[in-house]
Amino acid sequence: MSDTADDLAWETLAGEVAYTCPGFDVRHEDVRLPDGTETDYDYLSEPPAVVILPFTSDGDLVVIEEWRQAVRRINRGLPVGGVEPDDEDYRAAAHRELREETGYEADRVVPLTTVEPANGIADSELHFFVAYDCEPAGDQDLDVDETIHPSTTDYEAFRAAIRDGDVRDGRAVLGVLYYDSFGIPDDATPT
Structure with missing residues (x-):
């Protein structure tokens, strides 16, 4: 962090939820900029989320197709x-999301990284995990607005699909690229 962080901070004067729906809110805030200008700012507000990179005991990747x-x-x-x-x-x-969306359960889950994917327009926070020794454990338990088909694929084939532009989901792309680039953090403890 720079020593000028206080020179960059905005002051929130007032705020309210302008729109709410299942999954997220749109917040409206009146703010004062560092130069004293008063203006307003709107952003999407949602609970933190988890993204799982799940491997079977055979080394395949559990993936989903979703509308x-x-x-x-x-x-x-x-x-x-x-x-x-x-x-x-x-x-x-x-653990819960993996089971609900795919019907698979992981033997162990290890934290990978945390990112703010769109912090110019949202307070979204994504917590990435790698899940190991995933095995089918039952049926999916989908939310009413989810239509998901799980399957397994070779990890290298999934990487190739990302490279070729066939996988466009930013969370999947980021998870694979981070895992390939940095691996699991040394201080990550599995459960």
Whole structure:
């Protein structure tokens, strides 16, 4: 952080939820900029989410195909979901989301990284995990607005699909690229 962080900070004068729906809110805030200018600012506010890079005991990757209404097509990617109030922590949310979206359970889950994917327009926070020794454990338990088909694929084939532009989901692309570039952090403890 620079020594001028205080020179960059905005002051929030007032704020309210301008629009709410299942999954996110749009917040409206009146702010004062460092030069004294008063203006307003709107952004999307949502709970933190987990993204899981799940490997089977054979080394295949568990992936999903999901309809994405905003882009009007099926996207291929990784299991992702919002943290819920009953989740003990982000790792527990990763275990739950993997089971709900794919029907698979992981033997162990290891934290990979945390990012703010769109911090100019949203307070979104993504917590990435790698799940190992994933095995089918039952049926999916999807939310009412989810249509998801899980499958497994060779990891290298999925990487090639990213390279070729066939996988366009940013969370999946980032998770694979981070995993390939940096691996698991040394201080990551599995559960």
